[in-house]
Amino acid sequence: MLSPLLWMLATALTPNTYIAPVSFIPKDVTFENFVEAWNFPRVFDPKVTMGTFFLNTLFVTVSVTLIGIVVDSMAGYAIARKQFAGRMLFTYAALATLMVPIYVVLVPQYLIVRRLNWLNSYKALIIPFLASGMGIHLFRSHFLSIPMELEECAKLDGASDFRIYMTIIMPISKPVIGTMAILKSMWAWNIYVWPLVVITDLRLKVIQQGLTLFQGLNITQWGYLCAGMTIAIFPLIIVFLFMQRQFIGGLVAGAIKG
């Protein structure tokens, strides 16, 4: 099961040869390929390395995850706890967004971002993804399970709705926040087609786009290619190994409740 990835790692560690090794154990170990791969984007722009792509991806992932959780939980809170005109309409509308496949709206989304002059900006990578139907739905069903008395007491003490949400509701919702953080960050890290469409400036590219630069390399440069892929794959695998339980829990929660 892991053989393609093990081969990748072995080849990345092998000094560059014109013929790819058919082996899982490198004979002489070298880290030179990683250095070369890291600096490879400099061919196109001397200021850009793999690090640039990493930082861009990290910035987008963290923004989408953190702001997204606030936006989703606020909306989920209002529709779970409050009575107001249009509440059910909004609830169903949020659910309906789950039915809209990204590719169906790709062209109009691109045209909007273009008209807003957001092409080649972080805004284009972050703002369209700040709200998710799945997130609102998961937060809503969690908030419904919290007893109403809890906030009515605070209400009698004169606390505002926003304060109740911030100081009472959110602190006891850590498990859902964790699940959402994993789902959102995994999604944001691997996003590919949208940046492909809205980002053409090399300095703003995300890691998935950066990888495709390696396709321009001569195919015989096995070592560099594999080192580049290893650099892109391993951070997430390491995060996964540390947070395995939460990862799997998040996935199953998304499947059952989503």
Added chain:
Amino acid sequence: MIVASKKEKLGYYLFILPALIVFSVFIFWPMIHSFILSLFKYNLMTINKPEFVGITNFITLIKSPVFPAAMLNTIVYTLVTVPLSMMLGLGFALIMNNNLRFRNFYMVCFYIPYVSSMVAVSIVFSLLFNASTSGIMNRILVMLGMKPVGWLSDSKLALPVIMLLSLWKDLGYTIIIYLGGLLAIPREIYEAASLDPISSWKKLTRITIPLLKPTTLFLLITKTIASFQVFTPVQVLTDGGPGYATTTLVTLLYQKGFKEYKMGLASAAAVLLFIILLILSIIQNGLEKER
């Protein structure tokens, strides 16, 4: 119950406002706009004003030779990968549900491809299945005394390689979801069944599989819908080629929209994709009601 004041009621809307704006601008309006655009001729490269052409885009699209190819490839891809992935997933989940030694280790092995980036693993596959004689799969073929083949440049083999990649990458997810379903089956049912002499095959076909039906339905539907939208591995491995051998519906949409900048044609493809996915969702609803 505390009665809310007018000011508080207004406050409720502030809670949903950010989400409402994002949804309206980036999902609801684009959804409508997609349908409108599909009726216009709108080439970003040449004209800057959309021109109303009625259903011409749909006719052009359906009559172009690439469309039936894309449709067929997408259907073949779905019909092969979805059932295979589910059977393999269920099989491995059943094996792992026993108190297997090193169970966690196997779990991680299956799961690592799933968390790896699709672009990166696609590029690794393109190295493994490289057409030159120095490609790994070709070297293995030669070692076994066979002739090297073109893999991704062979119109008969390119799609199967992409299917293999998808199967390999997503198997871990299927296993996890099936394991979740297996854990939800109450132990008492098996205990009750063990009072009667019953073979383990019968246990599987009469108890386990019927009780897993909700999980199976969920996987069947989500996987079918996802398969109809396969894009990244195709884009990275073959870009739809050789010829139209691996062009799928979304590859077609992407090429019309973002290579030829024919936004009207791309929107027509998007509308067709949406209708297909809608029909699949309606079938899903029917299946769920039946249950």
